[in-house]
Amino acid sequence: MKRLRHRLHEIIFEADTAAGKWFDILLIASIIASVILAMLDSVTTIREVYGPWLNRGEWFFTLLFTVEYLLRLFCVQRPMLYARSFFGIVDLLAILPTYLSVVLPGGHYFIIIRVLRLLRIFRVFKLVQFLSEARLLLGALKASLRKIAVFLCTVLTLVMIFGALMYVVEGAANGFTSIPRSIYWAIVTMTTVGYGDISPQTDLGQALAAVIMIIGYGIIAVPTGIVTVALSRATQRSVSTQACPECGREGHDADADFCKYCGASL
DSSP: OHHHHHHHHHHHHOSSSHHHHHHHHHHHHHHHHHHHHHHHHTSHHHHHHHHHHHHHHHHHHHHHHHHHHHHHHHTSSOHHHHHTSHHHHHHHHHHHHHHHTTTSTTGGGGGGGGGGGGGGHHHHTTOHHHHHHHHHHHHHHHHTHHHHHHHHHHHHHHHHHHHHHHHHHHOGGGTOOSHHHHHHHHHHHHTTOOOOSSOOOSHHHHHHHHHHHHHHHHHHHHHHHHHHHHHHHOOOOOBOOOOOTTTOOOOOBTTOSBOTTTOOBO
């Protein structure tokens, strides 16, 4: 049993062997095919003609991915750790929508989430540089999380104030029928989207809108600057494509001897 589990782990989790690489390539091809089926099923003219075949194909790939998910849990020493990892959650979400569609019509369209599984392509084709860059970007975003949260709270406060002011200045006669609707206008204006479905008509309202537009241009640059500073401070490390035999998680340093998630020997 232990030997079988080790062999399955090499095939399913590792891309260093020929068998492992072919497994991942076939898996990626199956993911792409299943996503294409989901998109075709959303087209009414195609569904009316090929609906039964599309449904059979969907169930085929769902059962295939279910077996694959169970094998992944089987071949790691700590299956719950893998199940709670990013790819473990994605693998589970990739098969749930089809089963959900049995009780919730239309639920199978959520299988489009399977496209997230294509992130494995970076490991399959040994694009370690992309993995390293992705890890660097993720670290920068985590380091900037508090600053971005404060920034968003500030923006939210500003749009509430400007929305309330515009409601008082313009009123329902000019389309600003409530404070929430005025806040919606302030968000659209401050983000420079400018749908144009509501616009101020009075001189004071237009002057206030001009102020909001100018502030919006300045605000756009803030989160970019925050993340850029975090990126400049982040330390880039070489990332390995090896998966932990205990929990199945990846993203270890190239010179790591132990898993940073569960402590198992790599």
